[in-house]
Amino acid sequence: MVGALAINQKLEADSANAFGGAGLIGNGSSTPEASAAPVDVKKSATGDPVDYLYGTIQVSITQLNGKLTAIELLQQQATAGREQAFPYLVKYAIAANGSSFGNLSNATYTTDAFKQALDSAISKL
Amino acid sequence: MARFEHFEECMGTVFRFAGNHDLPQSDFDEAISLATSLLHRADQIFSLYKPESPLSRLARGETSVAQLPPVVEEIWDECERWERETDGWFSAFTPQNTFDPSGVVKTWAAKKAADQLLSAGIVDFTVNAGGDVWISDATTERNDWRIGISTPVTIASPQAGVLTVVDLFGTEYRAMATSGSAERGEHIWNPKAPGKAPANELVQISVIAKDLVEADVWATAAFALGDRAISALNARNAANPQNQIQAIAVWPDGNLDGTEGFIDLLAKASH
Numbered sequence: 230m231v232g233a234l235a236i237n238q239k240l241e242a243d244s245a246n247a248f249g250g251a252g253l254i255g256n257g258s259s260t261p262e263a264s265a266a267p268v269d270v271k272k273s274a275t276g277d278p279v280d281y282l283y284g285t286i287q288v289s290i291t292q293l294n295g296k297l298t299a300i301e302l303l304q305q306q307a308t309a310g311r312e313q314a315f316p317y318l319v320k321y322a323i324a325a326n327g328s329s330f331g332n333l334s335n336a337t338y339t340t341d342a343f344k345q346a347l348d349s350a351i352s353k354l
Numbered sequence: 355m356a357r358f359e360h361f362e363e364c365m366g367t368v369f370r371f372a373g374n375h376d377l378p379q380s381d382f383d384e385a386i387s388l389a390t391s392l393l394h395r396a397d398q399i400f401s402l403y404k405p406e407s408p409l410s411r412l413a414r415g416e417t418s419v420a421q422l423p424p425v426v427e428e429i430w431d432e433c434e435r436w437e438r439e440t441d442g443w444f445s446a447f448t449p450q451n452t453f454d455p456s457g458v459v460k461t462w463a464a465k466k467a468a469d470q471l472l473s474a475g476i477v478d479f480t481v482n483a484g485g486d487v488w489i490s491d492a493t494t495e496r497n498d499w500r501i502g503i504s505t506p507v508t509i510a511s512p513q514a515g516v517l518t519v520v521d522l523f524g525t526e527y528r529a530m531a532t533s534g535s536a537e538r539g540e541h542i543w544n545p546k547a548p549g550k551a552p553a554n555e556l557v558q559i560s561v562i563a564k565d566l567v568e569a570d571v572w573a574t575a576a577f578a579l580g581d582r583a584i585s586a587l588n589a590r591n592a593a594n595p596q597n598q599i600q601a602i603a604v605w606p607d608g609n610l611d612g613t614e615g616f617i618d619l620l621a622k623a624s625h
Contacts, residue, residue: 330500330501330621331499331501332480332502333487333501333504333516334485334487334530334531335503336485336532
């Protein structure tokens with residue numbers, strides 16, 4: 230036994246917010262709405278469920294003034310919780326935490342099913 | 355020396371190559387292109403998501419190993435070797451008894467890609483193969499020797515963060531791999547369970563070894579070992595003083611345990 234729990238808690242506190250930049254994908258390609266009207270234009274849409282090897286993924290997205298502001302995971306049999314930002318995660322995580330470590334080790338994440346689900350939702354906006 | 359960082363999407367995940375090089379840009383670009391083509395080639399051969407890949411045809415019984423590219427036999431042998439090495443806790447045979455070497459192919463291909471860069475004269479870099487990390491001997495950035503271990507929740511969750519940080523500088527270790535259910539659910543079968551049922555005692559285990567494939571295979575095997583993983587690795591280390599493997603396991607209730615040598619690898623907060 231290493232009794233690493235106490236150490237872990239300390240390190241966790243040190244490195245909290247490693248992923249502070251939530252919404253890493255939040256970069257919808259549309260241009261902002263016309264400038265005159267200060268009224269926010271909010272749209273949301275739900276994509277089709279996409280089956281993949283580890284389950285089913287389905288996302289709903291919210292767009293504010295042409296910009297993706299939220300991605301919500303409706304169905305993810307494989308994991309619980311919300312999913313965002315697969316492909317560029319490593320890059321962002323490192324940018325956010327460059328001073329403390331150079332790489333992040335984690336269970337392998339999948340990109341394809343997520344992107345497909347996202348594309349499906351975007352196409353319905 | 356120029357700093358570089360290259361991302362390559364392949365095998366449904368992302369590979370990152372980052373470090374320093376002093377090649378002319380065109381030579382560097384060519385080296386990266388050759389290295390990443392090895393990843394895609396491996397994917398084309400071994401993907402079970404592509405119905406026409408040699409491995410998919412093999413799984414359907416349409417062909418035999420002898421009829422496929424020699425690299426398939428190479429991987430087959432490699433999987434057999436790891437199965438012996440892990441006392442059967444790693445197995446490339448699915449619960450349906452088809453050959454699925456995905457557990458090895460990603461890091462095996464990453465290693466080939468890294469070798470390609472080394473032979474092109476790029477020697478100072480790290481590779482992150484969808485969460486499995488390798489550090490070259492000549493890595494100069496001090497920080498690149500430090501690897502964060504993700505908390506055992508999906509990277510997209512609001513609770514995502516860093517469990518702890520290890521520092522491999524000055525050690526014989528060059529690789530870390532993490533297995534867990536946070537991203538892909540219960541996808542690791544237990545080769546020794548009835549019906550090879552999914553392993554679910556642990557939520558995550560990170561393994562540190564000299565070699566990337568070794569770390570990857572042991573992370574899979576240790577995940578299947580579950581509650582027995584740490585004691586099994588301690589026993590294995592006692593029998594292999596020249597080639598140690600360290601690990602930190604996380605249980606669903608948040609409990610942690612590490613191998614006897616793990617604590618020495620924890621990064622110092624002062625850095």
